[in-house]
Amino acid sequence: MAGLATDDVERLHAGARAIRDRAHAQAERLIGGVLARHPRHPEALRLLAILQLHTQRAAQAVASLRQAIEWHARDAQLHADLGNAHNACGERDAAIAAWRRAVELEPQQPVPWFNLGRAYQGQGDSLAAVEALQRTRSLAPEILPAAILLGDALAHLGRFDEASAQYRDGLRLHPACGDAWRGLSNIKTVALSDADAAALAAQLQRHDIADTDRIAMNHALGKLEEDRGRHPQAFAAFSAANALQQRLTPWRLPPFEHYLEQALAMTETLPEPVDPALGREVIFIVGMPRSGSTLFEQILAAHPQVEGASELQELGIVIQQESMRRGVPYPQWIPQASAQDWQRLGRDYLARTAHWRTARSRFTDKLPENWKHAGVLRAMLPGATIVETRRDPLETAWSCFKQQFYSQPHFANTLADLGAYLRGCERAMDAWRARDPARIRLHRYEDLLASPEPRVRALLADCGLDFDPACMRFHAAARSVRTASAAQVRQPLQRDTARAAAYGGLLDPLRVALGLPTA
Structure with a gap:
């Protein structure tokens, strides 16, 4: 907010809150008013780009951020957000280049490292994904998605003990994390333990967990029960997971048959x-x-x-x-x-x-x-x-x-x-x-x-x-x-x-x- 009068600082804060609350017209008015007086201010341009992303105008967001970077080339946050905008446009290579520039300028910021790791994993470069996600975890060990994605990347490379450790650390952060249970269960060469069975049963008794987590945990419980030879219990767990998923996202046979x-x-x-x-x-x-x-x-x-x-x-x-x-x-x-x-x-x-x-x-x-x-x-x-x-x-x-x-x-x-x-x-x-x-x-x-x-x-x-x-x-x-x-x-x-x-x-x-x- 350097160089802005107090009133304009308040307008940008209000504009950011309006974006958060999806009051897009109000946000456009507030941010536009600041840019009318300060057309080169990086934070006003960055907030405008975020608003453009929220309103499905990704190409305009790229243009806004490039304009800001012309005047503030060493602003790491601008490069990080440019990566997000390129990614929203489906421009994966440009997104990776922008995030790499962001971490070069400010290597202690965990989110661009996470975005890099996710992008590398998406294009199949699991080695690069592991390196970026390990940096994320060292900088911000509380970011749960980084633990899960790092576990996935390690599993894809066959480093199953390290992957398991990441999933378990994810469960330390959130014991009902369905993605962590999914990851452990998908390491099909290693059975879940009795302690895992007790933990799963306890988490499934909760009423405050997301449906997506409940689905994943029931799948993991089904795999665990099958490994134990308790096939009726396994069938019940798999059926519960799929019944809930079908209620959330029903699949219909007639359109498939017509196709x-x-x-x-x-x-x-x-x-x-x-x-x-x-x-x-x-x-x-x-x-x-x-x-x-x-x-x-x-x-x-x-x-x-x-x-x-x-x-x-x-x-x-x-x-x-x-x-x-x-x-x-x-x-x-x-x-x-x-x-x-x-x-x-x-x-x-x-x-x-x-x-x-x-x-x-x-x-x-x-x-x-x-x-x-x-x-x-x-x-x-x-x-x-x-x-x-x-x-x-x-x-x-x-x-x-x-x-x-x-x-x-x-x-x-x-x-x-x-x-x-x-x-x-x-x-x-x-x-x-x-x-x-x-x-x-x-x-x-x-x-x-x-x-x-x-x-x-x-x-x-x-x-x-x-x-x-x-x-x-x-x-x-x-x-x-x-x-x-x-x-x-x-x-x-x-x-x-x-x-x-x-x-x-x-x-x-x-x-x-x-x-x-x-x-």
């Missing part, structure tokens, strides 16, 4: 691609979550030519932005798209994922729900390989029911929806594979367990890769694994992964939904 029918019909005929080799760099791994996709990716990522990029959002973003440009929802605009349109979209995807080809020539995109777009890939990225992974349907569906998913609403909250979704996924993929058999290849989890080397060789051949012995030692590969299977894929193949049979008749509703015989 599926449209997508199958509208992808039956597509234009011949301009460049049949476009996208040869990409190996999509698609299908149901919990079907072994992380294991198949880990095998491929052990190959010296392949970077394992894990679950990328870029394909969906490219298609969503094209829908917005056309003003027509996907898949309804598919018949209007020309070969040149598909080539443009394919190049857009490749430009967005170029980061993953800096060290190796090929990369995997393992977002399971990309199966919904598999029908257009023969026009958009005709050179890409699509690997569909399948596992026993009951095991797959039950594993989904037990897993907490953060993208909501989600199909895995009821057994009936789960069965319908899995059958719809398989029906669509069968149809698309029949149309593009050379590029869409089916690989089964149980076949890999039964005959590892022949199936690994077949997987590599389908991707146009020579066999490399390192792919048989996939569990030793040093990479970030950003899924719930991070612990399992760092072990040799396990043949005893089936869990559903122990629940007996409790899973009969799921068997019915899948069209399977009851127990």
Whole structure:
């Protein structure tokens, strides 16, 4: 507030309170009045940018902050907020550059370090994320999200003891922290203890905890009870978690079924691609979550030519932005798209994922729900390989029911929806594979367990890769694994992964939904 009269200081304080209280017109008036008299004042410009961010004007916020930085280039807070504004615009690299400048100017500020760590983790650079988040924790050990995110980054790197320590410190700060319990539970190679069982039971008795925390704790309790062999209690805990999630964010089957029918019909005929080799760099791994996709990716990522990029959002973003440009929802605009349109979209995807080809020539995109777009890939990225992974349907569906998913609403909250979704996924993929058999290849989890080397060789051949012995030692590969299977894929193949049979008749509703015989 240096250089401002007392009245203007009060106006900026009042403007900040108005932003907090969402009185946006009042905030605009107060801050604008100060800027009329002091157009270069950094705090007035910074508050204006924050207001612009709150009112969905991120590009204007970037402009306001850049203007302030022209006159106050060494103001760390301005650079930190510029990072936030770039991030709101979807400009990840620019956001990282701004946050890095902020910590260079003022290395004792924890929040820019946290934002850096979160951004690095989002782009798959878990080593850089760990370094930034450790700085955050050393500067501000009370910031709970930093403990959780650091635990996640360490777990993705396979440093499970260190990850567990971070999650436990998160529970010290907040004993009902669902994300901390989720993190501990997802280290599936280490069972929770009797003390954890007592702590979970005590926290779940509270009436003052958030629904999201209650959901995560019930998932953790279900995993704990399953590990103890108490399957009715485990089923009850998983069911409670999913029932609450379904009430909060209900998923509806009819829109999904309508989408599926449209997508199958509208992808039956597509234009011949301009460049049949476009996208040869990409190996999509698609299908149901919990079907072994992380294991198949880990095998491929052990190959010296392949970077394992894990679950990328870029394909969906490219298609969503094209829908917005056309003003027509996907898949309804598919018949209007020309070969040149598909080539443009394919190049857009490749430009967005170029980061993953800096060290190796090929990369995997393992977002399971990309199966919904598999029908257009023969026009958009005709050179890409699509690997569909399948596992026993009951095991797959039950594993989904037990897993907490953060993208909501989600199909895995009821057994009936789960069965319908899995059958719809398989029906669509069968149809698309029949149309593009050379590029869409089916690989089964149980076949890999039964005959590892022949199936690994077949997987590599389908991707146009020579066999490399390192792919048989996939569990030793040093990479970030950003899924719930991070612990399992760092072990040799396990043949005893089936869990559903122990629940007996409790899973009969799921068997019915899948069209399977009851127990």
